[in-house]
Amino acid sequence: xxxxxxxxxxxxxxxxxxxxxxxxxxxxxxxxxxxxxxxxxxxxxxxxxxxxxxxxxxxxxxxxxxxxxxxxxxxxxxxxxxxxxxxxxxxxxxxxxxxxxxxxxxxxxxxxxxxxxxxxxxxxxxxxxxxxxxxxxxxxxxxxxxxxxxxxxxxxxxxxxxxxxxxxxxxxxxxxxxxxxxxxxxxxxxxxxxxxxxxxxxxxxxxxxxxxxxxxxxxxxxxxxxxxxxxxxxxxxxxxxxxxxxxxxxxxxxxxxxxxxxxxxxxxxxxxxxxxxxxxxxxxxxxxxxxxxxxxxxxxxxxxxxxxxxxxxxxxxxxxxxxxxxxxxxxxxxxxxxxxxxxxxxxxxxxxxxxxxxxxxxxxxxxxxxxxxxxxxxxx
Amino acid sequence: xxxxxxxxxxxxxxxxxxxxxxxxxxxxxxxxxxxxxxxxxxxxxxxxxxxxxxxxxxxxxxxxxxxxxxxxxxxxxxxxxxxxxxxxxxxxxxxxxxxxxxxxxxxxxxxxxxxxxxxxxxxxxxxxxxxxxxxxxxxxxxxxxxxxxxxxxxxxxxxxxxxxxxxxxxxxxxxxxxxxxxxxxxxxxxxxxxxxxxxxxxxxxxxxxxxxxxxxxxxxxxxxxxxxxxxxxxxxxxxxxxxxxxxxxxxxxxxxxxxxxxxxxxxxxxxxxxxxxxxxxxxxxxxxxxxxxxxxxxxxxxxxxxxxxxxxxxxxxxxxxxxxxxxxxxxxxxxxxx
Numbered sequence: 001x002x003x004x005x006x007x008x009x010x011x012x013x014x015x016x017x018x019x020x021x022x023x024x025x026x027x028x029x030x031x032x033x034x035x036x037x038x039x040x041x042x043x044x045x046x047x048x049x050x051x052x053x054x055x056x057x058x059x060x061x062x063x064x065x066x067x068x069x070x071x072x073x074x075x076x077x078x079x080x081x082x083x084x085x086x087x088x089x090x091x092x093x094x095x096x097x098x099x100x101x102x103x104x105x106x107x108x109x110x111x112x113x114x115x116x117x118x119x120x121x122x123x124x125x126x127x128x129x130x131x132x133x134x135x136x137x138x139x140x141x142x143x144x145x146x147x148x149x150x151x152x153x154x155x156x157x158x159x160x161x162x163x164x165x166x167x168x169x170x171x172x173x174x175x176x177x178x179x180x181x182x183x184x185x186x187x188x189x190x191x192x193x194x195x196x197x198x199x200x201x202x203x204x205x206x207x208x209x210x211x212x213x214x215x216x217x218x219x220x221x222x223x224x225x226x227x228x229x230x231x232x233x234x235x236x237x238x239x240x241x242x243x244x245x246x247x248x249x250x251x252x253x254x255x256x257x258x259x260x261x262x263x264x265x266x267x268x269x270x271x272x273x274x275x276x277x278x279x280x281x282x283x284x285x286x287x288x289x290x291x292x293x294x295x296x297x298x299x300x301x302x303x304x305x306x307x308x309x310x311x312x313x314x315x316x317x318x319x320x321x322x323x324x325x326x327x328x329x330x331x332x333x334x335x336x337x338x339x340x341x342x343x344x345x346x347x348x349x350x351x352x353x354x355x356x357x358x359x360x361x362x363x364x365x366x367x368x369x370x371x372x373x374x375x376x377x378x379x380x
Numbered sequence: 381x382x383x384x385x386x387x388x389x390x391x392x393x394x395x396x397x398x399x400x401x402x403x404x405x406x407x408x409x410x411x412x413x414x415x416x417x418x419x420x421x422x423x424x425x426x427x428x429x430x431x432x433x434x435x436x437x438x439x440x441x442x443x444x445x446x447x448x449x450x451x452x453x454x455x456x457x458x459x460x461x462x463x464x465x466x467x468x469x470x471x472x473x474x475x476x477x478x479x480x481x482x483x484x485x486x487x488x489x490x491x492x493x494x495x496x497x498x499x500x501x502x503x504x505x506x507x508x509x510x511x512x513x514x515x516x517x518x519x520x521x522x523x524x525x526x527x528x529x530x531x532x533x534x535x536x537x538x539x540x541x542x543x544x545x546x547x548x549x550x551x552x553x554x555x556x557x558x559x560x561x562x563x564x565x566x567x568x569x570x571x572x573x574x575x576x577x578x579x580x581x582x583x584x585x586x587x588x589x590x591x592x593x594x595x596x597x598x599x600x601x602x603x604x605x606x607x608x609x610x611x612x613x614x615x616x617x618x619x620x621x622x623x624x625x626x627x628x629x630x631x632x633x634x635x636x637x638x639x640x641x642x643x644x645x646x647x648x649x650x651x652x653x654x655x656x657x658x659x660x661x662x663x664x665x666x667x668x669x670x671x672x673x674x675x676x677x678x679x680x681x682x683x684x685x686x687x688x689x690x691x692x693x694x695x696x697x698x699x700x701x702x703x704x705x706x707x708x709x710x711x712x713x714x715x716x717x718x
Binding site: 056151183185192194196249250252253255280282283284290292294296326328330332334342344346348363365 | 587590591593594596597598600601603604605607608610611678680
């Protein structure tokens, strides 16, 4: 936390002589009611989903600058917290700290620029318990950005990444990543409406600290934890992520996105295929009101049966696929100056309606945001 | 009797002439259908082509007239400069007044020709547009060489995209040797330029406001996506010490960690190269430079920022121009004062 505070001080006090440009600060607080705070799928007669009221808070500072004519930098530091304020739910309180630093140096002609980026994202459990969501993720990337005309860009990056999963070091991994992203403006009308396409592909090779498992059971046998037999080999995963998104900007913003994730693991039970489709529309309602409606569908398919355990009944459920679908509505109103009020309702469910497992979740959130930027709010 | 004979001969002669004329007309009439069978009546495309040709010829005439007037004006200005360098005398002053009056007349004639040229340009554009419509109708049924020819004509007449028009700033320097008439002409040109810059400021203001609205929508859209990420919608597996559920909690790690996507450091940009071209002589080079890079940005907030930057630069230029025009007008009044 002292490191985070030092970084915040650095961002805020960055000398003007370095060519610092606009900065932006944001603080948000909100209250939320989560009907399934542990996000579990339940079996009939087994453990029940828990409802809990929470509070969230987040602070973020961004700063950008230039060093010379061709080099630009940007830094973002953020910190936040989430805490359950009533009831008997434990292990869901956490603190978050993140830092993101990027630099770009333009080549001759401004059509090509070199990129560098370093990130760190840390989730600290509160209360002396290692919550299942506590982890730390770091990465360094180098890349190249190519610019064409009319909003056309292509970015190629390569780097290294590391994840520390605090509850269980066997899930820590280090690996290499390569990514390419292309964006283009497909169409623009005379009255400045336009349609953009963004497509990207990322591949990550992850070397885990823990060992890979093999299937120790016969094909006809029911799946139990005993089927997972550890080997001497470390677990390695190769993850492919492809995504495409169309965004229309005009009097409303509409986006349609599709993402495909293929996780090919050397460890039995860890390979999966995920499709994610999302549709979203944002519109102004007048009098500084805005509304966004989002629909998401996410079917997962597991190459090997996935074991889901219930520690209350000590039973195991084996599933081959899973579905997470949802809908959300958010409304917001700018209050003048730097303040904004927002409210959000989200519903998530296992749309497959399988008999063995049931997943339902309702989220209601209301919050207040303060944001201030100097000169140009468009600065990164 | 003699007179009656003359009258009769004249009548017969007149009758013969009439009959010959009728025969000629009949001949011509008989011939015309034959001619219309051999040389066809002009098609709608040909009639449209004739209209375009006439409009272009008229325009060419106005252009030639303008070039002639421009040469004459340059010559008269050169003579005025030469006279001003001479030693002041009554004869010189009289000659100078005459030449100034003549050059003023020529300048007014140039203005009138410019207005006629504008109308001639509009006539050409209208004629060409009508011709393109006619060609489009003919293309529906045209085939072979006829189609090729129609398409060639269409390419020639189809209206070209409007070229960016540069805003030209007249000379703002106050010439201490200038006469009141010259100063007043200069002030009038500056007023025209101010009006154009004023329109540009208004247009940039509207553009910035529109982009601001779009930027607000985008921010709200992205905020909704950000909140959705915080849902951590991947389910939690309540596992035992068995490591079978390999995705336990890690999906959240994957989703919560910053994605290795773009970190946009692109400069705020202009929304069209046309604007940069139009303002190239109006605002400072760094603003023009930023404007030229603008078309690379699809971020409405960046475009709004560029439009505001350009608006502020044009507004500053306008203020400077007004100050200088006021000085020029003041000098002209001073020279005219008795």
